[in-house]
Amino acid sequence: MENNVIEQVFGKDVFNDEVMQAKLPKDVYKSWKKTLESGADLDIEIANVVAHAMKEWALEHGATHYTHWFQPMTGVTAEKHDSFLSPASESKPVLEFSGKELIKGEPDASSFPSGGLRATFEARGYTAWDCTSPAFLQEDAAGVTLCIPTAFCSYTGEALDKKTPLLRSMEAISKQAVRIVKLFGMDDVKKVSCSVGPEQEYFLVDRDKYLQRKDLIFTGRTLFGASAPKGQELDDHYFGAIKERIASFMKDLNIELWKLGILSKTQHNEVAPAQHEMAPIFTTANISTDHNQLVMEIMKKVAKRHNLECLLHEKPFAGVNGSGKHNNWSIVTDTGVNLLDPGKKPHENKIFLLFLASIIKAVDENAELLRLSASNPGNDHRLGANEAPPAIISIFLGEQLEDVVEQIVRGDVSSSIQGSKLDTGVHVLPVLKKDATDRNRTSPFAFTGNKFEFRMLGSSMSIAGANFVLNTIVADTLQQFADELEKADDFNKAVKEVIKKNITEHQRVIFNGDGYSDEWVAEAEKRGLPNVKSMVEAVPYLVTDKTVELFERQNVLSKAELESRAEINYENYSKTINIEAKTMIDMAGKQFIPAVISYVTSLADSVNTVTAACAAADVSVQTELLTKCSSLLAKAQKALANLEKVTAEAAEKEEGQEQALFFKNTVFVAMEELRAPIDELEMIVDQDFWPVPSYGDLLFEV
Ligand code: ADP
Ligand code: MG
Incomplete structure (x- = not known):
């Protein structure tokens, strides 16, 4: 029987764990895995063997070139291709690829934005292999290229990209979360990682028509245009039947994504006419970030094959919904425990409540930073414009957790509301179990069962920024909690106190109502929550003393790196x-x-x-x-x-x-x-x- 297409193509173009296991000598594979799991420095001997296996595999798949694939501050990915041809070869070609070439690259970096971190005459920039994200193949008119995910930094080690701070933030949150879980007796946990599943919205328009509009070509959005007689008022596009041309695009897109091991899962029409969405299954934050960059590139590429143009701009058309990206985020131990899973009785789940408290505190204290992490010029058209969450950061917890929070604040915690049965009144339909909580689509930061969904991101943005901010601010509150709890005499009592104190102090950021309403804007002001209306007004928060101290404390970004990022934001x-x-x-x-x-x-x-x-x-x-x-x-x-x-x-x-x-x-x-x-x-x-x-x-x- 012919295998299913997913089985046939999935991961075909990825140098993944399975391939490595097959290609590497056993002992090398083992020490490689160990390096990966422990996060220790990579041995050059191991790198050499991995590089050789990688090259052999790539050659088998027709690759002629390799590239260090990185994510400079432009927001799109960059690559410089080198062929495998060795300089030693004269008559007969010798194809080589060493460990050194695998782990380090040196593109001329002078034309990438650095926000003053590097003068153009000091052009040196290095790419360093992110061995936690698998290498993959990409095929285009130039042939097949082996792409090695890398981080990009300056001669003096400053981050010049989106990836470096993300990787640093993952270490930061892991370190602090491990301290916390150990206090709860989870001694076998060595590492904690963040899982991310980004939902990607996009528009598809006919390419011939697209090419007739300079505004779309040069800026990605229409700068002129009267509304059509029909918009999205009938709600007939949302989840509607998918047109054949679009369906065939989606089919192609899925195959291309599956080949790269990207877990494309859900696809549907979105609210606006010509608007659609793709959601992958979540994975580790840095891989998810790489994958999302690929998703955006491949959407554009595949669209052209169908004579369509994929618009990723946040607001391609005035008067109908724009596009965003929902960043679903959770914290998971290497033993497989999702620390944001409340379980059946959240009110008794101390470890969950402690993590919840740390997130509530982090979000409340750093709302402006989160807001900035979701800012770009395109998203200024959406945030606060009744289609996306308002520019005010608040947290939606849902009925069940809100009730638990109220009990905690009152000081008598005794129960959790349970989901009831959903009876449709039709006998032939099954009686379904209801979730304990309904959804709230108007909240910028919503708890959705076992994860938080940060909904403010713009559709064209790299998700690295939002995730490194989130990881860093939560790492910092976890650190404060761990410091306090490690020295407590009565641990159980101290945990209860930390939860109660922090939830009480930061309760103002919790809001379960309609985030699109004018009443909320007034109410938020009363609560003292910041309402930063635009990207330009949000940038200064990147360089306040508070932010600099926080990012330096967590070793995620230095003052100079933060200042450079502020400059890049203004410039952009x-x-x-x-x-x-x-x-x-x-x-x-x-x-x-x-x-x-x-x-x-x-x-x-x-x-x-x-x-x-x-x-x-x-x-x-x-x-x-x-x-x-x-x-x-x-x-x-x-x-x-x-x-x-x-x-x-x-x-x-x-x-x-x-x-x-x-x-x-x-x-x-x-x-x-x-x-x-x-x-x-x-x-x-x-x-x-x-x-x-x-x-x-x-x-x-x-
Ligand atoms: P909705 O549109 O209702 O939010 P979707 O199914 O479109 O739901 O998207 C949910 C997203 O959340 C998917 O990308 C999914 O992989 C991701 N997700 C689910 N569980 C987790 C988790 N524990 N951590 C991170 N992301 C998750
Ligand atoms: Mg969602």
């Missing part, structure tokens, strides 16, 4: 808005204004021709349109001139915070002022004159 914001502004200037000046002039001229011609033919004819429609279009045209021209002026002014500002603020407060506003009259014109100008596909064409004709 300014550059993004600058490109958007310039694209608008280009489209308005070269496409929309000329199109409207042609239309207005045709109206004027019509008035002249009609009245010449019949002096008594009624040309009021043409005249009315002519007047209206001309007035909007003048408005657009004025707004265009203003946008040109302020964009030029922005270039003169001092780089960093000042420039970013100017882009946000002045240039962005001028962009909106240009968009308004043009969108209005789109509604009245004859569609034959309109130079780009409309929202209706893009969203409904896939």
